[in-house]
Amino acid sequence: MSLASCNDDASTGSDAAPLGGDAGDAACAPQPLAIVDDAGGDCSAFVELPCGVPPTATVDDCFPDLTSCASMCASSSLFYCLFGPTSCNLDAGILDAAVVVECVTCAGGGRRPRGLVEARILARTELGAHFARLAHLEAASVKAFCDLERWLAGTHAPLRLRRAARCAVADERRHARVMRGQAKRFGGEARRVRVRNVAPPTLVELLEDDAVEGCAGETFGALVATWQMVHARDVRVRAIMRRVAVDETRHAALAWEILRWGLVHITPAERERVRQKLTCALARIESSVPRMAAAARRETGLPNRAAAQRLATGLRLVAALELERAPRRGRCQSVAWTTHSEGGAASLGNARVRALAIRAARSR
Numbered sequence: 001m002s003l004a005s006c007n008d009d010a011s012t013g014s015d016a017a018p019l020g021g022d023a024g025d026a027a028c029a030p031q032p033l034a035i036v037d038d039a040g041g042d043c044s045a046f047v048e049l050p051c052g053v054p055p056t057a058t059v060d061d062c063f064p065d066l067t068s069c070a071s072m073c074a075s076s077s078l079f080y081c082l083f084g085p086t087s088c089n090l091d092a093g094i095l096d097a098a099v100v101v102e103c104v105t106c107a108g109g110g111r112r113p114r115g116l117v118e119a120r121i122l123a124r125t126e127l128g129a130h131f132a133r134l135a136h137l138e139a140a141s142v143k144a145f146c147d148l149e150r151w152l153a154g155t156h157a158p159l160r161l162r163r164a165a166r167c168a169v170a171d172e173r174r175h176a177r178v179m180r181g182q183a184k185r186f187g188g189e190a191r192r193v194r195v196r197n198v199a200p201p202t203l204v205e206l207l208e209d210d211a212v213e214g215c216a217g218e219t220f221g222a223l224v225a226t227w228q229m230v231h232a233r234d235v236r237v238r239a240i241m242r243r244v245a246v247d248e249t250r251h252a253a254l255a256w257e258i259l260r261w262g263l264v265h266i267t268p269a270e271r272e273r274v275r276q277k278l279t280c281a282l283a284r285i286e287s288s289v290p291r292m293a294a295a296a297r298r299e300t301g302l303p304n305r306a307a308a309q310r311l312a313t314g315l316r317l318v319a320a321l322e323l324e325r326a327p328r329r330g331r332c333q334s335v336a337w338t339t340h341s342e343g344g345a346a347s348l349g350n351a352r353v354r355a356l357a358i359r360a361a362r363s364r
């Protein structure tokens, strides 16, 4: 699937009706804007709403609800959206009739809960901002795994999956604590995690989230952490990433196992929807690696653009193999991250992620 098809398929990837749905409302339809945002990189696209905020949208601190985002952004690989600073600020609210919406489409290195509100970061240095963002994401992942455990119980998922989700809560709490410490060390701080109330997802929505946040986001996060534990110049960062890499690999293994379990229980059309979400999330996953000055990048050991591309290419290959092996009812087979126990998940998953990282390193 091409990246273009990921961005043009709102009608198939989203349940939300497009704004300006009939011909008479065409003048109010969202208009793509050619804005390049250095901070957002390839992760942000911008649209203008000529007639302003739709009356059906719920807006909280310049963040519209996710259903409205899906209509406004026309992207099936959307994470959240917000009104641009020229259109909305926290004191004055919505500023004008025509508003600009930023649509954020990248998966990150952690599992984001549904309804997550964008991080508010305070930092004196680039490294402080980086670790503050990580601390926010790790803290958000605590909520994501709490939700996941509860929602898995609601779908009568196997007990081992629910238990693994519960264990991941403790991992993410530890990660959040450690990243907060690093943020403080480098002069950064993240405000508290805020999550909007959302309805429990259907099984298909749960699998879509799992595909995007776990199979794409956390798996790529595990790969990047594995890379960092070798390449970070800062000794403390290297040691931290070693532990994080092991944990995140286990979380990645869990995501793939949930996906394999769930795909058996949905219809072929729904399965295709989940696959499309995953493919779109992986299409540009490398752009979720933050860009920073070379000196700061060396301290953190983050891969440069070329290395991130190699890691992402390896992940896309493995994911394609996984997706080729469509599950059949009563039979759930897999080439990678196959698990029979939680311990097995860690070792097999870790070996796979390490192999990908090493292959990427050798192909310089």
Ligand SMILES: [Fe+2]
Residues within 6 Å of the ligand: 110, 138, 141, 171, 172, 175, 248
């Ligand atoms: Fe984490």
Ligand SMILES: [Fe+2]
Residues within 6 Å of the ligand: 110, 111, 141, 172, 218, 247, 248, 251
């Ligand atoms: Fe995680």
